Amino acid sequence: MADTSPAANCMDKLKSYVKxxxxxxxxxxxxxxxxxxxxxxxxxxGGYTAVAICTMIIAMIYFGVFMMEMDKQILFINWLWSDLIRAGIGAGLYIITSLIAVIGGKGDGALIAGGVFGLLAGILFAYDAYTIYLQFKSGSQHAAAGTDDTV
Known part of the structure; x- marks a missing residue:
């Protein structure tokens, strides 16, 4: 018999969403x-850990919401805009703090490594914001009002 427990259903959703x-x-x-x-x-x-913690937790929340398809159930939140804002702010914060860490991390290899990974994360978050923007742009074109000239 097939396993129909909620844990199996959640694991199936996780496996399919990660793809x-x-x-x-x-x-x-x-x-x-x-x-x-x-x-x-x-x-x-370790003063820059707050950026990594906040962006990781917020990304986990959005991962869970999109994986469980709660964005289709909770309609009072515009998930596309909030995800765009999340990715844009994450990209900006990572790029700023990583540049500061790389420039000022003399002799601290872990801080410089975190800064380099942070620059990569900034690029990844910026790419995510760009893909969300493209999704928003394509969705806006479909939702555009008709231009009927008759009054």
Whole structure:
């Protein structure tokens, strides 16, 4: 007999969502944020860990929402806009803090490594924001009002 428990259903949704392009991007964002968190935490100056923690937790929340398809059930939140804002802010924060970490990390290899991974994460978050923007742009064109000249 087939296993119809909620845990099996959740695992099936996880496996199928990770194979989608958005699932791959969100999983990569979570993984690279974890790597950056480890690098910053092991450096002598761990002040930049807050960026990695916040972006990782928010990416996990969005991963869970999109995986369980709650974005189709919770309609009072515009998920496309909020995801675009999340990715844009994440890209900006990672690029700024990573440049500061790389430039000022003299002699601290873990801080420099975290900064390099942070620059890669900034590029990944910017790519995510770009793909969301393209999705928004294509969705807006379909929802455009008709231009009927008759009054």
């Amino acid at each position: 989608t392009p958005k699932g791959v991007i969100l999983a990569a964002e979570i993984l690279i944020s974890l790597i950056i968190l480890i690098c910053y935490a092991s450096s002598s100056y």
